[in-house]
Amino acid sequence: MSVSFCGLQLAHPVINASGTFDLLAANTAFGESLRERFPFAAFVSKTITLEPRKGNPPPRLWEAPAGLLNSIGLPNKGLQGYLANDLPAISELLGKVRAQPPVPLITNVMGSTAAEIAQLLNACEQREEISAVELNVSCPNVKTGLDIGADPVQLEVVVREVRPHLSKPLIVKLTPNTADVAACALAAQEGGADAISLINTLRAMAPGGGSPKPWLGGGTGGLSGPAIRPVALAQVAAAARRVSIPVVGMGGVQSAKHAQDLLDVGATLVAVGTESFRDPSAGSRIAHELSGAAETPANATPDHPGASTLLNLK
Amino acid sequence: MSGSDRPVLDGSSDGTSQCASARVQAPIGRRLLTVAGMDELGAYRVLRLSDPSGPRPQPGQFSMLTAAERWGGGEDDRPHVPRAFSVARWQDGEAHYLLEDVGPGTHRLCELRGGDEVWVLGPLGRGFTAPAEDQRAILVGGGVGIAPLAILQDTFGDHADTQGTVALLGFRDGAHTRGASLLRGAQVATDDGSVGHHGLVTDLLVRELDETPRAIVYACGPAPMLEATRAICGARDVPAQLALESGMACGFGACFGCVVPLRDGSYLRVCLDGPVIDAARLERVDAHAGAPA
Ligand SMILES: Cc1cc2nc3c(=O)[nH]c(=O)nc-3n(C[C@H](O)[C@H](O)[C@H](O)COP(=O)(O)OP(=O)(O)OC[C@H]3O[C@@H](n4cnc5c(N)ncnc54)[C@H](O)[C@@H]3O)c2cc1C
Ligand SMILES: Cc1cc2nc3c(=O)[nH]c(=O)nc-3n(C[C@H](O)[C@H](O)[C@H](O)COP(=O)(O)O)c2cc1C
C-alpha cells in the first residue's frame, strides 16, 4: 500500500483534507489513542495566512442534503503565530505518532498576492518540520476580486512567480468554482507546481428561513461531503487527464470504494474531509479497507462498514 | 471576578493547559453501542446505551451520536453529521441521554428501541469543575438542558449533604416537568404555572442567592436562561459555570463550526474548550449558544 508522492514516502494513499482535522485539538480530545492509531499517512494543516484571522461570525455551519455547508472563514493565528506556537507542537506530536514511515507535515497557505504567497513560502522553506506546501488558491485577488485560482492565466503567472521561493514540493489546491478546472490544472503545472489537489468546496448558500438574509454568518459558504462526490470525480478525472504531475483527489470520500474511484481516474492520493467529522478514524478505516479491498464485506456502506471498522489499525 | 477558586481553566486548545479533572479523553473513532432501552419521561425520552467499556465521562461532557441505520434521508435529507448530547447519567455500564425531538436527528434517535445500534464518539469537551468546600452549589436547568445537571448532582455525593446543594429547574409546561425526576429534590418553575413556581427559573435563582451568597452556580438551558443566569451571577460576583450549546459538525475541534464569541473578542470552540465555560468569559450568551427552549 505504501505510496511515493513528490518524493515523500507514505504508508498509504489516504491523507486529510485541509481544514478538516485539527491535530492539536484532536490530541486534546483523544490523547494517546490519536498517536496510537493516527488516521492519515500525511498531515495537512488548515490554511495559514500572513495575518491572523478570527474567522466568520456564527452561525458557520448548515447541514445540506447529504453534506455540509460551511462559512468558517479560515480562522488561524497568522504566519508568525503558526511558526512560533503551532508548528513546534504539531511537529512534536507527529514525531510521537506510531507509524512507519513517519507522518510528514504538509502546510497549507493562502495569500491574496504573489508577494504575500512568496513570503509564506519563504517561511515554509526555512522550517525543516515542513515537508511540503499546499497552496490554497481559492483566494480573491485584491484587484480583480476574482479567485486567483479561478482564472488559468492569472494562476499560471502567480505560481511561476512564487515557485522559486520553495525548493520543497509545492501542491496547488485548485478551486472548483471555475469554468474549466482542467485548464487551471494545466496552468498550475506550467507555472511549476509539483502536484495539484482538488476539489475544494463548492460555493453554495443556505436559505434564511423566510428572511432575505442567508443563514450563514458569512453569507455564502462552501459545500462539502457526499453531495459533491460526483462533481469531485468529474473534476479529478478531467484534471488528471490534462496534467502529468500527481493529483490529490478529494470531495465526499466516505469509503474505500469512493477513494478507489478517485484513484481509478488518476489520483495518486485521496484526502478525507467531512467524513472525519462523522468519525475521526475514517481515514484509517478507508486506508485499511483499501489495502484489503478483497476482504471488505460486499454489503459495506459508510454507516455499516463491517467488522473491519472496529479493528485497531496500524 | 475569577469564575471559581478551582484551578484556572485555560481556554486554549493546545492540549496541555486543560484542567485534567474536567475532561476525560475519548478513544479516537466512534464505537458501535447497543440500545439497552428507551424510556418515556413526559415530553422527553431517555436513551440508555450499553457502554460497559467506555470511559466514565466527567459531568458536563457530551457525546456525538449517530443512529447506525437510517441516519439521513429525513426531513430535507438530513441528518448527515452526528448530533451532540450531554451525558445525563452513567450507571451500571450504561450511559443515559435525555432527548427532545426537535428536528430530524433527534427524531430519528427518539425512534430507537432496545437492541438497535448507535455510533458514539465520546466523552468530549470540558465538563464542570467541583465546588470549593465551603461553596453551596446551585444547579440551574432549563428544558432538556437539565441533562448534564443530573450526572453533576450524582457526583456531588457528600458535598450535597453538607452544603445543601439545590437544583432549580424550569420547564415550558406540565408535560416537560416530568424531566425533573432525573434530579433529586428539584424545585420547579413553569412558564404556564401548571407546576411549581409560575415564572422563570431565574426568579428562583435570585431567591436562593439572596439567602446564600457564598455559592457557585452550574447552569445549562436555553440561551435566554443562560444569559439571565450570567447577568445575575455577574452582578453579585457569584461564580457560574455555563454549559453552552452550539451547532456542531464534529465535536472534537476539527471544523471550527461551533464557535461563540468571548468577552476578549476571540471565538471559543464550544466542543473543545467548552461546552462548560466560566460565565465571566462571556460578554453575553449568544443567541445560538443555548439548548432548545
Ligand atoms: C454540547 C451539547 C449538548 C447537548 N445536549 C443535549 C441533550 O442532552 N439533549 C438534547 O435533546 N439535546 C442536546 N443538545 C442539542 C442537540 O444536539 C440538538 O437538539 C440537535 O443537534 C438537533 O438536531 P436535529 O436534527 O434534531 O434538529 P435540527 O433541525 O438540526 O436542529 C434544530 C435547530 O437547528 C437549526 N437548523 C435547522 N436546519 C438546519 C440546518 N439545515 N443546518 C443547521 N442548523 C439547522 C435551527 O436553528 C433549528 O432550530 C446538545 C447540544 C450540544 C452542542
Ligand atoms: C469545515 C471545513 C473547513 C475547511 N477548511 C479548509 C481550509 O482551511 N483550507 C482548504 O484548502 N480547504 C478547506 N476545506 C476544504 C476541504 O479541504 C476539502 O477540499 C473539501 O471539504 C472537500 O472534501 P470533503 O467532501 O471530503 O470534505 C474545508 C472544508 C470544510 C468542510
Ligand code: FES
Ligand atoms: S463542532 Fe467542529 S469544531 Fe466544534
